[in-house]
Amino acid sequence: MKATLLLADYAELSNGKLGVLGGGLTWFFAQSAVPLSVAVLLDADANEGGAKYDVRLRIVNLGGEPMGFIGDDGKPYRYEIDDIIEWPKKDANIENDLDFIWVGRFFGINLDEGIHRLEFVVKEEVVGSQVFAVRPKSAAGE
Secondary structure, eight states: OEEEEEEEEEEEEETTEEEEEEESOOEEEOOSSEEEEEEEEEEOOGGGTTOEEEEEEEEEETTSOBOEEEOTTSOEEESEEEEEEEOOOOOTTOOSOOOEEEEEEEEEEOOOSEEEEEEEEETTEEEEEEEEEEEOOOTTOO
């Protein structure tokens, strides 16, 4: 299985269509509580039709260490989204494999300046990733 990740200000899946606002992000300015959506296009083999998978979308540093924060309750939390997806069953009338789209949303991330990586994990294997940067907010307010 292979995954392609698209970072966006907002993304949603409705009636089999992907709606994206501010798609193609590769960086954003450091500030508090930045929303981030991730659309994931999954490409799998035909024999995977109808299978269920535990999936995880996570933010890590370039060394692979999970990124997170300390909550108001004093407990550590990671920037991770866990889900279960069920691959559509193959239709006998369609010769080609069907792709699958999944969307995850972080409603407020606050990362230090630097380079980070989003990883999409299926069966404990990273099947897709996307690097992005958090840049300092300039004095000019760019």
